Amino acid sequence: MLKGKHVVTEIEGVRCTVVGSGISGERAAFLKDLLAYNGYEVKTEEEKAKDGSGTGAFILGVTDLLMNPVIKLFQKKFFRKDGNVVNVAYWNQWPDQWDIPYCQIQH
Numbered sequence: 012m013l014k015g016k017h018v019v020t021e022i023e024g025v026r027c028t029v030v031g032s033g034i035s036g037e038r039a040a041f042l043k044d045l046l047a048y049n050g051y052e053v054k055t056e057e058e059k060a061k062d063g064s065g066t067g068a069f070i071l072g073v074t075d076l077l078m079n080p081v082i083k084l085f086q087k088k089f090f091r092k093d094g095n096v097v098n099v100a101y102w103n104q105w106p107d108q109w110d111i112p113y114c115q116i117q118h
Contacts, residue, residue, distance in 0.1 A: 027072030055070070
């Protein structure tokens with residue numbers, strides 16, 4: 012889910028704007044592909060538990076420290092590979108509502 016808070020952390024040794032944390036590998040792959048298509052350098056890393064073991068969840072970020080994904084999404088600055096603008100339903104991977112204006116999405 013989208014949150015408006017702008018978080019910066021180090022991923023793969025590089026300071027990044029966090030786009031998603033605690034996300035699955037499939038979600039990380041989806042966002043990485045989408046953000047890379049839109050010209051961002053994307054970094055992902057498996058989150059670690061307190062004991063240093065992997066949790067199975069991932070943190071994903073972009074190297075552009077000024078990028079806020081919530082603002083970019085609502086400014087309609089992200090595009091899908093088919094040329095359409097990314098809406099909230101597409102971002103959240105609700106495929107049955109991809110082409111509905113965000114004000115009409117029900118989830």
